[in-house]
Amino acid sequence: MSVAEILWVEKYRPRSLDEIVNQTEVVMRLKQLVKERNMPHLLFSGPPGTGKTTAAHALAHDLYGENYRQYMLELNASDERGINVIREKVKEFARSRAPEGVPFKIVLLDEADNMTGDAQQALRRLMELYSGSTRFILVANYPSKIIDPIQSRCAFLRFVPLKKDDIVERLRFISEAEGVKYEYEALDAIYEISEGDMRKAINVLQAAASLGKITVDAVFRVVGMARPREVRDMIKLALSGKFMEARELARRLMIDYGLSGEDIVKQIHREIFSQELNIPEEYRVLIADYVGEIHYRLVEGSDDDIQLSALIAWLSLLGKRVS
Amino acid sequence: MSERRLPWVIKYRPRRVEEVVGQDQAKKALREWLEEWLKGRVPSKRVALLYGPPGVGKTSLVEALARELNMEVLELNASDYRRRSDIERTVAVAAKKRPLFRRGLIILMDEVDGLDPKADEGGIEALMNVVKETLNPIIMTANDPWREHLRDLREYSLMVEFRELTNTQIIALLQRICESERLKCDKEALAYIAERSMGDARAAVNDLQTIAEGYREVTLDLARTIVKGREKTLNIWRTLSGVFYAKQAWMAKRAVTQSEEDYETLIAWLNDNIPKKYGDPQDLYRAYESLARATIFLNRSKAGEWGLLSYVFDLIGPGVAFARVSGKILEARYGFPERIRLMSQLKARRELREKLAEHLARRLLTSKRTVKNEVIPVLTVIFRNETDPTMAARLALGYRLDKDMIEYLAGPRTNDVLKAVEKIRKAKPEEIEHKKAKEEKTRKKESKGLDRYI
Numbered sequence: 033m034s035v036a037e038i039l040w041v042e043k044y045r046p047r048s049l050d051e052i053v054n055q056t057e058v059v060m061r062l063k064q065l066v067k068e069r070n071m072p073h074l075l076f077s078g079p080p081g082t083g084k085t086t087a088a089h090a091l092a093h094d095l096y097g098e099n100y101r102q103y104m105l106e107l108n109a110s111d112e113r114g115i116n117v118i119r120e121k122v123k124e125f126a127r128s129r130a131p132e133g134v135p136f137k138i139v140l141l142d143e144a145d146n147m148t149g150d151a152q153q154a155l156r157r158l159m160e161l162y163s164g165s166t167r168f169i170l171v172a173n174y175p176s177k178i179i180d181p182i183q184s185r186c187a188f189l190r191f192v193p194l195k196k197d198d199i200v201e202r203l204r205f206i207s208e209a210e211g212v213k214y215e216y217e218a219l220d221a222i223y224e225i226s227e228g229d230m231r232k233a234i235n236v237l238q239a240a241a242s243l244g245k246i247t248v249d250a251v252f253r254v255v256g257m258a259r260p261r262e263v264r265d266m267i268k269l270a271l272s273g274k275f276m277e278a279r280e281l282a283r284r285l286m287i288d289y290g291l292s293g294e295d296i297v298k299q300i301h302r303e304i305f306s307q308e309l310n311i312p313e314e315y316r317v318l319i320a321d322y323v324g325e326i327h328y329r330l331v332e333g334s335d336d337d338i339q340l341s342a343l344i345a346w347l348s349l350l351g352k353r354v355s
Numbered sequence: 356m357s358e359r360r361l362p363w364v365i366k367y368r369p370r371r372v373e374e375v376v377g378q379d380q381a382k383k384a385l386r387e388w389l390e391e392w393l394k395g396r397v398p399s400k401r402v403a404l405l406y407g408p409p410g411v412g413k414t415s416l417v418e419a420l421a422r423e424l425n426m427e428v429l430e431l432n433a434s435d436y437r438r439r440s441d442i443e444r445t446v447a448v449a450a451k452k453r454p455l456f457r458r459g460l461i462i463l464m465d466e467v468d469g470l471d472p473k474a475d476e477g478g479i480e481a482l483m484n485v486v487k488e489t490l491n492p493i494i495m496t497a498n499d500p501w502r503e504h505l506r507d508l509r510e511y512s513l514m515v516e517f518r519e520l521t522n523t524q525i526i527a528l529l530q531r532i533c534e535s536e537r538l539k540c541d542k543e544a545l546a547y548i549a550e551r552s553m554g555d556a557r558a559a560v561n562d563l564q565t566i567a568e569g570y571r572e573v574t575l576d577l578a579r580t581i582v583k584g585r586e587k588t589l590n591i592w593r594t595l596s597g598v599f600y601a602k603q604a605w606m607a608k609r610a611v612t613q614s615e616e617d618y619e620t621l622i623a624w625l626n627d628n629i630p631k632k633y634g635d636p637q638d639l640y641r642a643y644e645s646l647a648r649a650t651i652f653l654n655r656s657k658a659g660e661w662g663l664l665s666y667v668f669d670l671i672g673p674g675v676a677f678a679r680v681s682g683k684i685l686e687a688r689y690g691f692p693e694r695i696r697l698m699s700q701l702k703a704r705r706e707l708r709e710k711l712a713e714h715l716a717r718r719l720l721t722s723k724r725t726v727k728n729e730v731i732p733v734l735t736v737i738f739r740n741e742t743d744p745t746m747a748a749r750l751a752l753g754y755r756l757d758k759d760m761i762e763y764l765a766g767p768r769t770n771d772v773l774k775a776v777e778k779i780r781k782a783k784p785e786e787i788e789h790k791k792a793k794e795e796k797t798r799k800k801e802s803k804g805l806d807r808y809i
């Protein structure tokens with residue numbers, strides 16, 4: 033056992049296409065490209081955690097060998113979504129000639145469905161101009177958000193949702209390789225929580241393992257701990273008219289957990305429809321409506337603390353009406 | 356000095372108690388307290404703290420009462436005598452003195468809120484000692500008695516409130532002066548001066564004299580031209596009162612536009628004081644919604660549309676003031692905004708989170724956002740678990756997390772994780788070094804490759 037450890041999602045990620053056990057159809061087509069040492073622009077689509085990014089890296093690995101990352105520009109559009117990234121980074125990289133011994137370079141644009149419209153238009157031009165020396169792999173959860181002209185320039189590869197057996201089998205494999213004890217029911221529970229997302233499943237597995245044996249109880253504890261209870265407490269306090277206490281909790285969430293106002297609003301949104309909140313059904317909709325408004329304001333860049341205060345004050349008011 | 360050049364605020368300073376405008380409650384309270392002393396009894400509170408906005412008659416009343424009761428006044432300006440040694444040399448000595456010619460001695464200390472708890476170290480403590488043992492009545496004045504460093508003093512003081520003067524009271528005062536100076540004064544002009552003085556008689560009398568000396572008559576036009584230039588700024592306490600107690604919308608708007616604080620500071624103060632003043636949920640929600648909308652307009656202004664700033668003031672002033680539909684207002688003291696402390700903590704945490712996300716995103720082949728929303732929560736569980744910090748320590752080594760990052764993830768368990776990291780380091784140093792070297796090598800290769808083509 034090595035002393036330093038890395039997250040199991042990284043440790044057990046397939047490096048080569050041969051190691052990918054599911055997504056058979058996609059893998060078959062990708063292997064064909066490796067064999068021909070040529071590829072069109074590619075668009076990978078499918079739900080989160082189904083192996084899209086992994087497959088893109090595995091493809092590059094099989095084309096270029098261990099040091100494949102030197103022939104690849106990796107960008108994540110959810111972090112850098114504007115047109116400037118395309119104009120500067122991508123253009124600079126794309127216009128340079130392909131290095132010797134390599135037919136083309138690869139630009140990997142992850143979460144490409146987060147790109148702005150402008151950025152996509154600029155990208156479309158680059159794809160035409162430099163296709164001789166550079167190929168693009170676009171990865172997206174929602175391909176419909178990619179503009180048509182780009183879609184029509186790409187070969188479309190659909191990643192299917194992972195089946196329960198795929199995930200549970202992988203979790204079992206990792207647990208045994210790591211020598212951790214586990215209950216089968218716990219692996220089932222992880223699958224349910226992960227909603228078919230392998231990355232999420234493996235992360236939960238590792239966190240549960242850190243608590244000792246992987247049991248159903250450990251799994252739920254992990255999920256509970258990762259989603260702070262304080263959000264629910266905060267809503268309850270607000271609904272019972274305790275504005276100051278509720279706001280104090282909101283502030284603690286921001287400081288102790290480093291959550292942004294937006295994170296908190298999203299978590300509030302998840303709690304609204306929970307049966308643990310004892311409020312008339314029509315109020316849930318009213319709350320959702322205002323939470324959505326606050327969410328929008330925060331996205332626009334408004335002040336976290338004040339918008340949350342307004343939201344808490346609104347919940348206090350609703351709480352009073354209910355009682 | 357000729358009679359005419361004497362400032363009117365001195366010339367017309369009240370001689371008798373009944374000439375002091377308004378303040379009936381304060382007059383009664385202070386008189387009873389002083390009479391107690393004169394009867395040879397020491398009241399339970401040996402200090403009277405007169406508080407209220409400037410120019411409402413605090414010092415004048417003390418002087419008028421002293422004259423009527425035949426008492427001597429020893430006036431000490433607290434802004435001159437501040438440090439321990441100063442206090443001991445002046446106030447402490449006076450506190451034990453017997454009056455020479457009159458029935459009693461009043462020690463009057465002005466502007467005690469001007470004492471600086473840091474710069475004038477020991478001053479407050481020295482004052483407290485005097486206060487507990489003085490044989491003569493001590494009267495202090497302050498604009499803002501709620502300042503933190505006056506807390507102990509307040510407990511030993513008879514608190515006497517002075518209210519802002521009404522426009523009618525100020526107009527009546529100005530009119531008396533006009534008659535006595537044989538000046539032709541328009542009623543509207545006096546009303547205008549009174550209005551601009553915001554309840555401060557001293558300011559109003561000064562304004563009147565400025566106009567009269569230049570023009571020998573006081574008209575509305577003159578008043579408008581001359582008084583307008585003297586925009587008065589409001590300190591934060593008066594700004595807050597101006598908002599929370601506004602009777603009309605323009606009053607609330609004036610309170611925020613004339614404040615000496617900028618709009619961002621004002622928003623912070625309102626944010627922490629709204630729940631102190633508004634108890635009704637309806638009022639609270641309306642006030643916060645107004646403040647929240649103000650921050651939206653502020654953002655739009657900052658994007659370059661500075662003309663929109665006016666709406667910010669509308670929403671934080673009148674918007675907050677008239678959010679109150681219940682008619683109820685809580686009698687709570689204003690508090691300092693928590694937020695300033697909060698913001699700096701938040702900023703540090705957020706930067707660290709960003710750094711951590713960036714650090715991990717490349718290794719995990721995913722976005723910073725996914726790291727923040729999915730990976731960091733899981734790491735938090737691993738780092739804060741109570742059974743065993745080993746996995747956390749190994750991960751810290753695997754990702755070369757620095758101390759701040761470990762602290763971010765481990766929170767209260769930080770020490771356990773750091774200890775575990777040290778233990779592993781000591782046990783297998785060569786393996787870690789080897790890994791480090793290998794990582795370094797791949798990183799160099801990759802970046803070299805990219806340098807060539809970018």
